[in-house]
Amino acid sequence: MSDVVLGGVVKHYGRVTALAGVDVSVPSGQLTAVLGPSGCGKTTLLRCLAGFERLDAGEIHIDGTRVAGGGRHLPAHRRNIAVVPQEGALFPHLSVADNVGYGLDRAARRSDRVEEVLALVGLAGYGGRMPHQLSGGQQQRVAVARALAPRPSVVLLDEPFSALDAGLRAGLRHDVREALRADGATGVLVTHDQGEALSVADKVVVLRDGRVVQAAAPTTVYREPADAWVAGFVGDAVLLPAVVEQGAARTALGVVPVTGVVADGPVTVLVRPEQVRFAAGPDAVTATVLRHDFHGHDALVGLRLADGTRITARILDGGAAVPLGGEVTVQLDGAARAFPAQAGPDLATSPLVDLTA
């Protein structure tokens, strides 16, 4: 149980700057996700934290003790931080029980700690197997158990689910989250999968180009992203030009209350596709249906408004008949997030603009 604080961490590889002054705090007993696209520096951050890399500047504190920075570099094996690498990296010559017991001292190995953590990850009774006799998902579970066994200050999970297929992934990340919680462990999960970060983490740190763009609870990151890029990165986004007058924005979809920048004037507002509702009413506007992407549990519908603006709506009754080329009426639900106005081309960074093209 411990707080981890990184302050102004800088790391260069030759001329490439992987981390350009990163500040992150990891609250004790929680799971913090470090989310970012590939090449954003998230793996470097993890390696610095674990002690595999030396910092070029900045400091890392664990429980108030400085472990790196200011001329100090506590080696990896003295940091009490256990890693779970992407591909598990079980010791191939050791049984499951010996893998899990690797970080324990002799007395603890003979106690029932090994069996206890194996039970936590749902593999009670598997101690006698060898790693090659396990499936990919089971190997990952053992790797998590092995990291939990010595009760480290922090467990670092480096994209531990990305090598598994989608069906297995959802179940495993839930189980791992539960195992960490049951053991009271502090966790840092590095991932590029926004769904993974939002669904399991208590806190999400969004990293881009070696800098922290936003660090907040998952709901905050989704509903009140720091900028348009984060908005598009953590979910489907509809970005609309708007003008703010007295705390409300006038958009092509009507007038909506805004959060974020509230000074009067031109802005860009973010609405999520699920905020666009098919409805009839005095505030509803007419739109032409361009496209209907059925996903089973819901559907994304591409629409064109009267002024030519293209938007996307998410409807839960995904199988409902939506006539292509026909007209529907829509209105906005809830508040929109306002950002300083952007020029037109920047809107194209939203992954959904192309959808309706």
Place this chain on the structure above:
Amino acid sequence: MRRLAPRPALLAASTAAVAVALIPLVYLAVRTAEAGWDRIAAELWTDRVGLLALRSLGLAAVVTAGCVLLGVGTAFLVTRTDLPARRMFAVLASLPLAVPTYIAAFSWVSAMPRLEGFWPAALVLTLCSYPYVLLPVAAALRGADPAQEEVSRSLGRSGWQTFTAVTLRQIRPATAAGALLVALYVLADFGAVSILRADTFTRAIFIAFDLGFDRTGALVLSSVLVVLTLLLLTGETATRRRGARYAQLGGARRPALRLSLGAARWPVVAGLLGVAGLALGVPAVSLARRLVAGVSRPGALPEVLAAAGNSLTVSLAGAALTMLLALPLGLLAARAPGPLATLLDRLAYLSHALPGVVVGLSLIFFGINVAYPLYQTRWLLALAYATHFLPLAVGAVLGAAAQSPARLEEVARSLGRGPWTVLRTVTLPLVLPGIGAGAALVFLASMKELPATLLLRPTGMNTLATELWTSTAVGAYAAAAPYAALLVAISALPTWLLVARSGLLDKEKTA
């Protein structure tokens, strides 16, 4: 990347290892330069050197062409046709690797004592060396993406057009690499050409030194041979680099379409059996016939045991020294790859390509002039093995290091174990088997090495290979047979590993 040892120490050890490996080459250059240009020119521009060059290159060309025809043809037959008993033929075709060329030559001579000259040497070398083409080509044929051939067929090309336009191109890098390897081996071969009295560079060097005491002549001939070898080596490196592009064709493996041989089936089987008969049957029958007489000869057993003991100790020393030099090089290449590691690796390879007779010769001069305490000891011979077989060992260390990726060591560190504990509990248990296999490979290669052993063995010390050589030279074929049989047994193990690794033995997955 985290490293096993601090990089400067590793780098220094690697550089030292490469320096040792380069002793023969450097010393050869130094001594040749000392002879003076006039002496060199006088030795060089003679009809004899011209004739030797012509004959050596001619032999290399003929054998390489023969090996490409036999190797590619057999590889295609055993991987892509409905040939009966394909796996058996695949194994039969690879087995000649287990017969050192001098033993094959010995068995032919002991069967037909008057056999000698260029063409018999070409025949024996081709029969011994075509697996060097067969194995990489068969692997390429098995690994090539069948989708390319299927696309070609679907676009309207016939089976034969597809074979020439697609398949042959897919295996071209493998064929070129195998062919150059054969050419290198033929240039370096000493035993077969000497036993069959085909006058090439290696034989001329040995005769000039051993019988004529003509040091300058031997040096100059060696330098010419080294230049020819380097030219081939450059070619080989170039094809390896180009080959990488073709090797990317990955994807799920599935068997390619098999060509039906139809009526040609039985003639093809007869042809393959004929080749196997020449390459394996002749040595086997000839050896077996002489072996009975050889073993029952009075006093045979103590002599064979003494020679085996000598081979054993000197090869063990060679293997130990080689691994000592190979460890830092292999670890450097595995954990700190970069231009410097590549350069050191290449330099180490250079010494491997030197003909054994040249290695032996330069180390004699080195022993006499620089390291006299080593001269006429087993240690100089062990050094020759180490410089000659270093790349074999480096490859094994590199492969072994891959068994313990840096990732695993990081995980172990993160679980609170210090560097020494990690070395003891994770790294060593994972890498030792591979390193042991490398040492075994070097040991076996040293056991059957002939030319450097002949030149460097302390006076009065006989090994299996030199006993075979001496007996053959005086026509005592029965006396030579037990040594030959033992050496074939020793060569069989690494051959088996090579064949197993090539994938020729894998059971076909049925689609």
